[in-house]
Amino acid sequence: MWWMTTLSWLFLVIPMVKTRCDKTVNGKRYKLTIALLVDDNNPNATPQETILMDNIRLAGDAEKCLSPNYVKLKIGESLGLKKHGWAAIKTGMEDAMAFQGTKPNLIIGPFYTNLAMVLEKEGIPYLVTDYKGFDWIDMSRVEDTVKWKTIVEIRPPVQDQNLAVVDKFVVEEWASAIMIMPENPADNLECQDLASQLLNEEVSLIPHSVDVTSNGSGTLINKILLNVRLSRQRHIIVCSPRDERDHLIAKVLKAAKAFNLLSNEEQYFIFVDPSSYLLPFSDATNMFRLRLFSIRCHLLAFRYIRPEGKVDSAMDAAYMDAGRIITVGLSSYISEQTEVTDTFSGARFIKALKSVKLERGKTGKIHFNATGQRIEYKLDLYRHGGEKMYQRIAEWGLNGTDAAERLNQTVPDDGASIKAKYDIFPETVYVVVVIEKPFVMKKASVNGDKFEGFTIDLLESLSKSLKFNYKIYVSPNQYGVRKDDGTWDGMVGEIKNGNATLAMGAISITSKREIAIDFSLGVLTTGVNILISRPDDHYTIFQFLKPFSLELWITILGSFIVVSMVYFLLDYKRPSTKFTARETLWFSMGTLLKRGTDFSPEPISQRILTSGFNFFVLITVATYTANMAAFLTTKDFGNTVDSFESLADNDDISCGTVKNSATKHFLQMGTKPVFKRLWDKMIYSDGLVANSSEGQKKVANGNYAFVYDHLINSYVEGEYCNMKVVASPILMQEHGIGMKEGAPFKTSINIELLKLKENGQIQDWKKKWWEDKRKCDKDGKNKKKPRGQFGVAHMAGVFIFALFGMSCGVAFFLFKKFYLLAKPISEGTKEENMEGEDDNGDGEEERVKRKKMMHSTNPPVHL
Incomplete structure (x- = not known):
């Protein structure tokens, strides 16, 4: 059977051939160790590590020949950067990497001078993500002017970004300014460089330092802006290199609003955030919260990240680009390798990293020079806020001998397209709904089908107060459920896919939906109860x-x-x-x-x-x-359902709810035994229905209980007299308005909803669509019929008793008469006398007394 052995060997060899690396002698992959610098206060560094690994995607020969291994180096515990010199740092790094059996092939993290010296000597690439260390620095890259050979800097140089601000002052001939910056020298090195460049251009600058960690920082900012207003200073520079942490820009904007500086058309604010993230302007939600849509002053900032999308933070953006740079650099390293060797060259890897070119990275255009610094990038000058929000008014680049050549102020304005993404409402607000009484209902009209209901009244009110136009369309698949592949259908899916701006109706706010999309404040509070067919009345005559x-x-x-x-x-x-x-x-x-009697007892x-x-x-x-x-x-309904427990135990009545609804998920995942029994009963009896209308039809047919939204069930009870709602509501939730995550109009809608609740409008609509539309009373009778009246059925037994008594009396009377007629006259007379005595109620003693009184001479005296 030699051919079977050969065939088996081929099956084993073929996969090995496919994965064999042609660049190494033995065909095995290079073991590549990538070390990530980690802060001791945050040793896990999970977000950055995850972002980095997600963006390193090797393919082709690079995937066959490289096997990346990721490790973490703590800057304090492993390297001792705060207390050791470069020699001790080298030893610490070797000790930390000893278990790897090799030195690192790449170090990623913020800039540390001592570490850069070690890596320069060892020839290890240093991919720098920030200008300075985590919480301690020996020297910032802003101060360091060394031309390192192994450093590759992801962010554009701070000095160049500051030069762009200086050029704006020079071109506009602004002669003076006030600068607000952090007080900590370790945090304002970028600001000091900007101040130095402005002074070199003879710009009169008054710097103010603010302790951003102090509770009194707001008071100091108020004093600074008060002086600005009194001195009529028109140019304010807000330099905040760590604005994600310090929130200095937002504090200045809030204070400026109080001093009415934001409404002054001659006031200029120049914001400097070297990360180019500019947290207050990162998305429209922040801008709306700061009321920047209605300002009249000028808010200017140079950015190398265009405000077209949102990243979680400036650091995250740097690590995203780091992953892409490593991917392109490794691919270039393998493709340009001509000799077969088992040694991975650090020098060639550094060269490959510096040769990377990305036209559109998260931090802008990425090209490097021979010293690893960013080149050929552009800085765009944007307006932020007001009617010209996100208007690009200038472009700055390093090419040019003077300020006028570097700053191009004739660039085409693309702010309109960007503004459309960040305006409060789009031109047309598309509202997705589900037909559900009484929230949304179709009504026939001359112009075609229109909608009415509680939700339509609410939408109309919001559109008038917030001034937007809307179009309504029906959801293709109910409210929305998360599918196995992670996507959503229904109303939630329409919002996530961008087809709809708002999702309105009887959509409950659940934890899973809240993760997928944003919701407004709750509009109505609801729960889950049971809708059953109303049993027939069972009266008994007794x-x-x-x-x-x-x-x-x-x-x-x-x-x-x-x-x-x-x-x-x-x-x-x-x-x-x-x-x-x-x-x-x-x-x-x-x-x-x-009744009482004719006489009373005499003895005590x-x-x-x-x-x-x-x-x-x-x-x-x-x-x-x-x-x-x-x-x-009281009506006797017999053996009926009045609670979830009785429904679970009643084998004569099946039950169900709507497929892919919040109620179905609640019962399916319920921990209480009664809910587990109900879920098993629904599955066994095939009680799940496509929508609430189908469930209501099954209830009307009998022997079916519909477990669903309390508000919807209550409306059905009032409209159809043959159905009733039972059981106290459970799973109390809110109906809300769904919108895309981070929607800028969320706060506006919430404020308007609060107003509608405070003035009682929500309750008025609820009364209009629930109580006033009710056709049946609580007993299931038509409300037009009189209530509280007894009928013959209530008193039939009493009449029967009276008839029985009357019949017995008449029968006894007739019996006596016919009995006397059948006897001789003498006996009949005697009998009549006896009957008369009986009728008078007198005994023998009374007859004797009367006889004596008749013969007495004295008349009887009656007392």
Whole structure:
């Protein structure tokens, strides 16, 4: 089977051939060690390391021949830059790299003179990302004028950027200025160089230093600007080399607004940030927060980064470009290597790095000279703020013998296109919605379909107050859910893709959506509850018996019999007996029904018994009356759903919610057992629906519960009398307005929403679209029908009891009459006499008394 062995060997060799490096003797990759300088106070340096690695993307021969390895060097612990000389630094670096088995092939980080000396001697490239160290420096690159051979500087030289400002003063013939800068000498070296160049051009300069770390910095800035106003100084230079940390520019702008300097057309502010990041002008959100859209003064700054996009920070931009420079440099190193060797040449690598040319890096155009400094780049002079915001008014370059040649003030203005990206609202605001009652509904009109609803009223109000034009279109796929590939669909996807400016309607603010896009303040508070079909009314004709249980009714009947027996025993064998068996029952029945009788008991024992029995009757009747109204007006819905627990345990009713909704995600990820049971029940019964309208239709068909937004369910309950809302809302959330991350109009919309809430307009709209549109009352009856009236169904049992009593009386009467007619006359007469005696309620003793009174001479006296 030799051919199988050969075939297997080929399968193993072919991948090796593809990945073999032709530049080395053994075909293996060069082990390339890239060391990243790390601050001891922030040893992880994860953002910079991640940015660097993400931007180093080797391909082709470079990928086959190079195997980059990344390590971190702490400037204090590993190198001892703060306390050691260059010799000790070299030893520290060797010790730190000992576990790598080789010295570093490249060092990346801010500038340290002592480290530059070591790397110069060792021939190791030093890719400099900043002019000075993290929190300590032995000498800034601004002061250092050494022509290093191994240094490659990513940022343009500070001296050249300062020269551009000086040239502007010279060309405009501005003779004086006030400079505001940080107080710490380690932070204002760039500013000192600018001041020196201005003085050399005979510009009268008054510098002011501000302790940006002090709480009293604002007071000092106010005093400086007050002097500016009193002295009518028209030119203010704000030099802030670390504005990302110090926020000096924003502090000056806020103070200048208080002194009304921003509304003066003759006032000039020149901002100097050598990183060219200029944090207050980095995006429109910051500019709107500082109210820079309506100013009339001149805000000027030279930038090598055009304000067309946003980076996280100036340092991040430097590391992005560092990754691209390394990628191009390594590719150039491998492609220009002609000999086969296992040695990686540091000298050739330095040369390759200096030969890199990037026409559009994050920090501008990138070209280097022989000493590793940036050349051929351009600085653009921009206006920032006002009607001419982001207008490019000049271009500056190193080529030229004087200020007029270097500063070209006739460049075409491209500020209009940039301004469009940063204006508060675009020319047309596209609003994506989802058709959902009563938020957004279509209505037929002469001119075609238009929209109405709570959201439309809100949008119309915002457009009038904030002055923007809008167009509405329906979302292609509901509200939005994050897919497996990381993209979003629905309203969220429309915002992220730039198709829509605003997403409005019943879109809930969730944590995942908040990460993808920005939201305004909450417009309405909502939750999740259950919509079910309203069960049919179940009345019973003997519902009036329900206030008391069967046991209580038997007990009352028993008490009636017992009391009757006690009356009979207390009156037994008395000379004047009134409580015969028949009279006793009649007296007890009359007392129980509060009818009263023709006579009252005379003995004290009977009166005590009567008092106790009357009190018992009083409490019993009062309790019955109090409960009877509730029981007669309460409908018996049988075995129905009234909570999430009962829905989860009810096997007769299926349930569901809208696919790819916030409610579905909540139930799917719920930790409580009841929500897990509900989710399992939804999956088992295939209860998920495409939209709320489909869910409402299933509810109307019966045996289905729709778990969804409380506000939407409440509207449906008021519109359709055959549905009802149950369970207290859970998952309390806010409906908001979605917009792109960092949208400049977010603050404006939030302020307007607060105004609408404060003046009660939001509540008025809510009443208009929920309460006033309600067609059904809480009991599911049409609101046009009278409420609170009893019908025959409520009192049917009472009528039956009355009819039963009347029937028994009539039957007994008829029975007696027919019975007497069937007997002889003599017996009938006797019977009639007996009946008459019974009817009069007299006994034998009474007949004897009457007979004696008839024969008496004295007439009877009636008392």
